[in-house]
Amino acid sequence: MLKEAAQYDAKTVEQNIRKFWEEIDAYSQVRELRKNGKKFFFVDGPPYTTGRIHLGTAWNKILKDSILRYKSMNGCHILDRAGWDMHGLPIEVKVEGVLGFKSKKDIEKYGVGNFVDKCKEFALSHRDEMTVQFQNLGVWLNWRDPYMTLRDEYIEAAWWTLKQAHQKKLLERGLRVVNWCPRCETAIADSEVEYADVTDPSVYIKFPLANEENTYIVIWTTTPWTIPANIAVAVHPSFEYVKVRVVKDGKEEILIMASELMKNVLKQGRYKEHEVLETILGEDLKIEYKAPLGNKVPKQNEFPHHVYMADFVTAENTGCVHIAPGHGIDDFELGARHNLPIFCPVGADGKYTEEAGDYKGMHVREANKVVLDDLSENGLLLASGKISHRYGHCWRCKTPIIYLATEQWFLRVTDLKEKMLDEIKKVKWYPEWAGSARFADWVTGSRDWCISRQRYWGIPIPVWVCDFCGEVEVMGTMDELKARSGVKTLSDLHRPHVDNIHIKCSKCDNRMSRVPDVFDVWFDSAVASWATLNFPHDQTAFKEWWPADFITEGHDQTRGWFYSQMGASMVSFGKAPYKSVLMHGFTLDTEGKKMSKSLGNVVSPEEVIAKYGAESLRFYVLSQNAPWDDLKFSWDEVGNMHRMMNILWNVYRFPLPYMILDKFNPQDVEDVLALLPLRLEDRWILSKMQSLIKTVDTAMAEYNLHKATRPISEFVLEDLSRWYVQLIRPRTWREANDPDKLAAYYTLYEVLVTLAKLISPFAPHISEEMYQNLVRNVNPEAPASVHMCKWVIPKENLINTELEKSMDIIREIVEASSNARQKLKRKLRWPVKRIVVAPKKEGVAEAVESLESVLKEQTNAKEIVLLNVGEVWEQLGVEVLPNHAALGPAFKKDAGKVIAELKKADGREVKKAILETGSFELKAGTITQEMVSFKDTIPPAIASAAFSAGDAYVDTELTREIESEGYAREVIRRIQDMRKELDLAVEEEINAVVEITDANVVELVLELKDFIAGEIRAKSLDIGSGIEVEGALVKEWDVEGVKMKMGIGRQTG
RNA sequence: GGGCCCGUAGCUUAGCUAGGUGGAGCGCUCGGCUGAUAACCGAGAGGUCUUGCGUUCAAAUCGCAACGGGCCCA
CATH class of the missing domain: 1.10.730.10 (Isoleucyl-tRNA Synthetase; Domain 1)
Structure with a gap:
């Protein structure tokens, strides 16, 4: 049997329903029910287990949930393991914070094993908290058996993938310039660099030419600390450069810079006089110069320093770019092209090494000032100021990054770029531009992927290198590692458990050791689409399900998970790992600003649920x-x-x-x-x-x-x-x-x-x-x-679009009539004599005729009058407006008489005659069309309002019947109000007395006494003038200026 | 500096693909209803469609530029 429902209380309803789902294990039942349906493989983009979910993650999961529920009802057999991203620096940084650590040395002292255990504990406990938060949104995913990047079988999927890369010669170790966090002492990926505004030095430096006395090429930089590593200068081949003689403080020197930037440089250097000696095209600049800090960094004097051509040079500052191949990406590439030394005198901790001579041991962050002082002493500092610009930071610990040339492991995804761009086109993107514009743009500009990190909490890179001959071998699974190493038991694939396992080199029989690095955490989630299928152990599931039918994530994942998955999949399988992608947006605050803790504008999903419930948020x-x-x-x-x-x-x-x-x-x-x-x-x-x-x-x-x-x-x-x-x-x-x-x-x-x-x-x-x-x-x-x-299927036999259109018209007429009522201040409670519908279009008549009862009831009208299209309602008067400009000349001195007569004439007749014959005869003369214009007039008891297909007129003329009903309803409504005040049950009977001073109104109301008694469920009802009013509740009312006193009481016995 | 997206009433937005009097909701003002009732309904006011230039008979809509916001990159 049906049950009554209480008032809506979102939280109670939601809690009860979730409890109910748990009791019957609804999620499993649904998945079980559809297991023979069309397969739909969904891969959950794994949230990082740092703590609480925010509005963006909530939106993300709500989208996923709604889509999967829809697919499921449509018969799909859904695979939807929830995912958790549990490795990486963010957790290390948090744990370091808890333990009060400042650097890697603290971790080594504490013990890598202990540290990794703490990280694992952190990740697992936060996963549990976040699971509950997602479930409170009503999100159904496979929470019971989620995929977790810290599990051994997941790690094996990553290992297997790297082995593929190695076999396909896409894994490479090399010296490259990478983004380096000097605090975390590790390389970080491009995608981990966060840009923020900072103030840095903005300095102009003169490099002295080797063979021309007192002549300098001028460069500009914001990183003076890289000057000790300078190897070359780059100029644009097609820019025009000048040699200019300048004078300052009586001293004369010759400077080289781009001609269009000369004015700027001379201003910066505060040179008073100048004389252009020569203009030279960039490609003709053949210059050798002396190391600007050769006196401080002896090693620098061993290198030749030349000027090279480069297209990346822009017409800014001086047009000459300082090149340190050990500290810049463009620099490194230029260096590689010209076989320049990759000089990098900075260590992992951000301090200068032995090679930096006098600077040894100094942290680069402190070096800027010292370097500038030294340059100044050498007479090479042309100008020094400050600049505010965007600079990269470690996205986890917010330390400004530096660029360092280091040995790292790379996936040569650039080799696969063209194929990747082809694959992007095969994927269905929602919206289309997410793939064709945004993602394609990112992939086009992408570089080889640095996958190694010099850290602890991550998937160990399964690469073993021969201590003797340098041979490289990659372990694809735990079993393979056991077999190759002879290790019998291996409880965990994390560091430090795999660190001291050695295998024998297949080439020279010497010992091979694992490289100490762990994977970039983006590599973890990159393999999710097959790791979630327990590949490589479970080949069958892979064949049945892969690739994913659908994924959806925020637009920040263009460079993140959309890309990392694509890259890893291209390496492993040569095709895209997903068939369709929905890219969703970000949640911003009301101002359109990013929600962030520092701005204090963060709204949490829990707050919203607490106030309105999950359903409203969804x-x-x-x-x-x-x-x-x-x-x-x-x-x-x-x-x-x-x-x-x-x-x-x-x-x-x-x-x-x-x-x-x-x-x-x-x-x-x-x-x-x-x-x-x-x-x-x-x-x-x-x-x-x-x-x-x-x-x-x-x-x-x-x-x-x-x-x-x-x-x-x-x-x-x-x-x-x-x-x-x-x-x-x-x-x-x-x-x-x-x-x-x-x-x-x-x-x-x-x-x-x-x-x-x-x-x-x-x-x-x-x-x-x-x-x-x-x-x-x-x-x-x-x-x-x-x-x-099953999902609902529209029943075609029930669709009647004509009827839908007709009802739209009726609703418009009802609205128009209520508008018109308002003009005359006639309440809906009072019936109106009639409503006249004057259609301007076809279709109205049909609507009004078929739905007349609806129209009558909703407008509370005694009668509906329907006119023909274009017909003017006869009750409307026509006012004749004389055109004095035409009447004056035509009738001269009789004009006044004509106008007076016109005003007395029946406007309707005048209009009719003019329209039909073009003229109207008055006693005083003949009126023609140009002499008058007309205006419809509406009688005072009638109001009109337009609707899209015509006009509606409401005739509020009172009749005895209407007044009687109006007053009766006024009485009823007030007694109902009093019943409510007494908290009476709907079916409870009462005794009622109504005293109305106005005898005329008493008479009107008495005509409907039985009707009133029925409506208010009165056992006895007295209505009269001057009668005594009593009862449990007595109230006085003013009804449209008529005084009424009413009393009601419970009918007892 | 580059790519992509967004910018419409006080607030949140529809309309933009396929140019032709800009629709809602919230809020506000006024009113109605009172057997959903610590609910519900109607009406009204409120818009240089961010700005400028262009294409066109006609631009919120198409193009270019600027400004502001977001994401990503250099």
Whole structure:
């Protein structure tokens, strides 16, 4: 049997539903149910286990959940292990913080094993916390068996992948300039560099030419600390350069720089006079110069220093670029092209090495000032200032990065770039530009992938190198390592367990040792699509499922997970690891600014849930934006969604007491609906319902979640609550069990059940609650959960677009008439004599004729008058406006008489005559068309309002009948109000007394005494003038200026 | 400096692909309803469609530029 429902309390509903899901293990039942369906392989982008989820992660998981629920109801067999990204520097940094560590030395002292254990503990406990937070959003993923990057089998997937790379000669060890964090003492990937504004030195330095006295080439830099490593200068081959003689403080010297930048440089150096000696094209600059700090860095004097051509030189500052191949990416590449020495006198800790001569032991961050002083002493500092610019930082510890040439391991993904770009085109991107523009752009500009990190908490790089001959071997699995090393038991594949395992070199029989590095954590998640299938151990699952059908992540993952997965997959399998990608946006605050702790504008999902519940948050993030646009969070809008949910709930709740009272037991709804005498409004809402399903399906086909959810809100608010429910109210109150009422019950029931299924992917809790009551309480044989139901299919036979259009017109007329009523301040409670509809277009007549009863009821009109298209209502008067400019010359001195006569004439007749014959005869003369114009006039009791297809007139002329009914309703409404105040039950009977001073009104009200008594459930009702008023509650009222005193009391006995 | 996305009423937004009087919701003002009721409904006011230039008979919509925001990169 159906049960009544309490007022909407999102939190209670959601908690109960989640408990219910747990009890019946709904998630597993659903997946089990669909196991023979079409396979749909979803890979969860693994959130990093640092702590609490934020609004962006919530949105991310809500999108995933809604899409997967939709797919599942459509019959898909879904594979959806939740993922967790658990390795890497972020956790190391947090653990270091907890332990109070400052550098790697502290970790070594503490013991790598102990440190790694702490990291593991941290990751696992945070995973548990975050799981609960996701579940509180109603997100269904496989939480019980998630994939975790710290598991041995996951690590093996990464190892296997690296072995593929090695076999395909895509793994390379080499000296490269990498982004280096001097605090973490490790290389970091391009994707781990975060850019922020900083103030740095902005200095102009003169490099003295080797063979020309007192002549200098001028360079500009923001990193003076790299000057000790300077090897060359780059100029643009097609720029024009000048040799210019300058004078400052009486001293003369010759400078070389780009001619278009000369003015700037001379200003910087505060030179008063100058004379251009020569202009030279960049490519003709053949210059050798002396090391500017040769006196401090002896090693520098061993290197030749020349000027080279480079296209990356821009026309900024001096047009001459300082090149230190050990400290810059462009520099390194230029150096490689010209076989320059890769001089890098800086160590892993950011301190200068032995090679830096006098600077040895100094940290580069402190070196800028010293270097500038030394240059100044050498007379080479032309100008020194400050600049604010964007500079890269370690995205975890925020330390400014430096560029260092170091030995690292690389994946040569640049070799695969062309193929990768082809694969991008095969993937279906939502929106299209996410792939064709954004991702393609990133891939085009990408470099080889540095996968090694000099850290502890990560997947150990499974590369063994021969201590003697340098031979390289990669272990693909744990078993392989055991077999090659002879180690019998290996409890864990992390450091330090694998650090001291050695194998024998297959070439020279000497000892091979593992390189100490761990993987870049982006490599971890890169292998997720096959690691989640337990590949390489489980080949069958891989064959059945891979590649992924769908992934969705934020647009920051273009450079991140979209890319890392693509790269790893190209290396392993030569194709894209996913078939379709939905790129979603970021959550920003109301100002459109990024949410960040430092700005203090962070809103957490928990706050939102605490206030409005998960369902409102879900519907909000789904419907507010297109998925790919950034979402500006707004509390008001979440509140709006909550309001919509509340209305949905009330629509669901309101008929329940009546249905229960009538012992309504819906069975074979479809068949019964076909037999019942449905009213047009019933057919209308059923038609609307089917159309809505189509809209949702169309939107979901393109992952346009916003276009799926917005029309649902609209349907609930506009069609169902504001219209259909209002229309059927009187039918539900009827006490007899007549077919007309049943038709309303069945229709509403059918709509509510369909709606519950339709919204279940997006609002899984409230839909489940509705379903459990409406369906399961009536039919225990039905599927145990709404999420086990099949997706709704639009019933074509119920669609009637003509009817939908007609109803739209009727609603417009109702709105227009209520507008017109307002002009005359006539309440809806008072009936109006008639409503006249004057159509301007076809279709209105049909609508009004077929839906007259609806129109009459909703406008509270005694009569509906329908005119023909273009017909003017006869009650409208026509005012004749004389055109003095035309009348004056025509009638001269009689004009006044003509005008007076015109004003007395019947405007309608004048207009008719002019329109038909072009003239109208007055006693004083003949009026022609140009002499007058016309204006419609409306009688005082009538008001008009336009709607899109015509005009509506409301005639509020009072009749005795109308006044009687109006006053009666005023009385009823006030007594109902008093019943409420006394907290009476709906069916409870009362005794009532109404004293009305105005005898005329008493008479009017008495005409409907029985009607009033019935409406207010009065056992006895006294109405009169000057009678005594008593009862449990007595109140005085002012009804439209008429004084009334009413008293009611419980009928006892 | 480059790529991509975004910029419409006080707030959140629809419309932009396929140019032709800019629609909503919230908030505000006024009103209605009172058997969903610590709910619900209607009306009104409120817009140089970020700015400028261009294409066109016609631009929120197409193009260019600037400004502001976001993500990514150098």
